[in-house]
Amino acid sequence: MPKLHVIVGAGQTGANAAVAMRGAGFDGRILLLGEEAHAPYERPPLSKSALTDDPEPAPGWFYPTEKFATLDIEVRLGTVATELDPGGHTLALSDGAVLAFDRLLLATGGRARKLPVPGGEHALLLRTLEDARRIRPKLVPGARVVCVGAGVIGLETASSAHQRGCRVTVLEAAPGVMGRAMTPDMARWMERLHTSRGVALHLGCGVSAIEPGRVIAADGRVFPADVVIAGVGMVRNTELARAAGLEVENGIVVDEFGRTGVSDIYAAGDVAAFWHPSLHRRLRLEAWKHAQNHGIAVGRAMAGVAEQYDDVPWYWTDQHGVTVQVAGLPHESAATILRGDDAATSFSAFHLDLNGRVVAATGVNAARDVRAALTMIQKGMAPDPAKLADPATKLQDLLKAG
Numbered sequence: 001m002p003k004l005h006v007i008v009g010a011g012q013t014g015a016n017a018a019v020a021m022r023g024a025g026f027d028g029r030i031l032l033l034g035e036e037a038h039a040p041y042e043r044p045p046l047s048k049s050a051l052t053d054d055p056e057p058a059p060g061w062f063y064p065t066e067k068f069a070t071l072d073i074e075v076r077l078g079t080v081a082t083e084l085d086p087g088g089h090t091l092a093l094s095d096g097a098v099l100a101f102d103r104l105l106l107a108t109g110g111r112a113r114k115l116p117v118p119g120g121e122h123a124l125l126l127r128t129l130e131d132a133r134r135i136r137p138k139l140v141p142g143a144r145v146v147c148v149g150a151g152v153i154g155l156e157t158a159s160s161a162h163q164r165g166c167r168v169t170v171l172e173a174a175p176g177v178m179g180r181a182m183t184p185d186m187a188r189w190m191e192r193l194h195t196s197r198g199v200a201l202h203l204g205c206g207v208s209a210i211e212p213g214r215v216i217a218a219d220g221r222v223f224p225a226d227v228v229i230a231g232v233g234m235v236r237n238t239e240l241a242r243a244a245g246l247e248v249e250n251g252i253v254v255d256e257f258g259r260t261g262v263s264d265i266y267a268a269g270d271v272a273a274f275w276h277p278s279l280h281r282r283l284r285l286e287a288w289k290h291a292q293n294h295g296i297a298v299g300r301a302m303a304g305v306a307e308q309y310d311d312v313p314w315y316w317t318d319q320h321g322v323t324v325q326v327a328g329l330p331h332e333s334a335a336t337i338l339r340g341d342d343a344a345t346s347f348s349a350f351h352l353d354l355n356g357r358v359v360a361a362t363g364v365n366a367a368r369d370v371r372a373a374l375t376m377i378q379k380g381m382a383p384d385p386a387k388l389a390d391p392a393t394k395l396q397d398l399l400k401a402g
């Protein structure tokens with residue numbers, strides 16, 4: 001009997017793990033199980049081009065359909081894994097089947113958090129292709145759109161709605177946008193970006209109810225709304241793991257190879273809280289590059305090619321025609337060194353800890369600077385702040401010096 005490796009979750013992480021597992025030489029059966037009806041597709045366009053472009057763009061499939069067949073990867077869509085027995089190495093499915101696996105990967109990601117207020121069910125959510133297709137036709141010129149939550153999804157949706165000619169209001173309960181995903185100074189820059197384009201941004205403004213045609217704020221203010229979209233975070237799909245007795249904290253707990261505490265069971269991507277060997281802490285990330293590379297690393301580890309996964313965190317966001325990239329751990333920042341003019345169309349900011357080490361960087365249309373920053377963060381470099389601030393000093397020279 002050939003060995004069976006089952007991957008639960010046919011998202012970005014699961015798809016990449018399957019392909020990488022085969023590429024690393026695993027010659028048994030690979031079964032990729034997905035609750036959604038679609039082959040693995042890209043989520044980033046859902047809050048961007050899928051809402052703004054005409055005609056509606058085709059989904060961004062990760063792989064052409066024939067790729068999985070070519071690699072002899074079985075893909076079973078519209079199927080939910082319902083019960084995991086780690087000791088017995090079995091997995092029950094929604095179609096009644098029970099699989100006996102040799103190794104299992106949980107790449108179950110997350111789902112959009114519902115707005116926990118009366119009438120919250122009327123707010124549209126954005127995680128899946130269907131969600132984007134529900135929102136898209138509502139973004140008509142002049143529509144009053146209220147986005148609840150000013151994280152990446154809320155702000156990108158606000159930007160897309162604005163691009164469609166909607167009148168956009170963003171309500172955020174916290175005192176600033178982007179939570180811990182950006183340093184406070186760069187978050188303020190994002191706030192100015194939105195308000196300068198005409199988005200009405202209300203910070204410190206919690207929502208207490210959604211009523212027909214309006215949103216009621218906790219302080220009693222009333223915001224008229226034709227469309228309400230909630231971008232209030234992601235709920236991790238950890239139920240299967242938790243019920244099976246796996247350790248779950250902020251996500252499914254795994255080591256630097258994606259292994260849970262139970263032999264032959266792995267987790268990766270948005271759902272996994274993994275040990276980062278060079279940053280010396282447990283992290284859980286919700287980002288495209290992480291889903292890709294963690295999936296690949298853990299897929300390879302399951303095939304017997306175990307390499308520590310230690311990518312520096314990185315994500316990008318597109319808002320109002322600007323591409324912002326963030327590398328590292330922004331919430332560790334003690335000081336920001338601005339490189340260039342933050343009123344210009346392109347500049348970067350390097351964020352240092354108390355020892356002067358680069359711990360994070362933000363690039364506004366400045367991909368090259370962020371690439372250099374990734375190396376500085378990885379190596380724990382502490383470049384001369386004056387040189388870092390001077391655009392005339394090449395970052396490559398600082399890297400060599402470091």
Ligand SMILES: Cc1cc2nc3c(=O)[nH]c(=O)nc-3n(C[C@H](O)[C@H](O)[C@H](O)COP(=O)(O)OP(=O)(O)OC[C@H]3O[C@@H](n4cnc5c(N)ncnc54)[C@H](O)[C@@H]3O)c2cc1C
Pocket residue numbers: 008009010011012013014033034035036042043044045046047079080081082107108109110111126127128153237240268269270271285286287288289291314315316317318
């Ligand atoms: C709208 C949007 C925009 C984004 N934009 C950006 C961006 O600009 N930049 C960036 O860096 N990142 C972005 N991201 C983040 C990035 O897309 C995610 O980090 C990535 O999709 C995570 O992949 P994943 O496979 O780990 O999880 P998911 O994409 O959540 O996939 C998990 C899959 O598992 C399935 N599943 C769950 N439980 C079961 C079960 N029991 N049985 C079977 N199947 C199951 C789910 O249905 C889902 O299809 C964005 C995300 C969203 C939603």
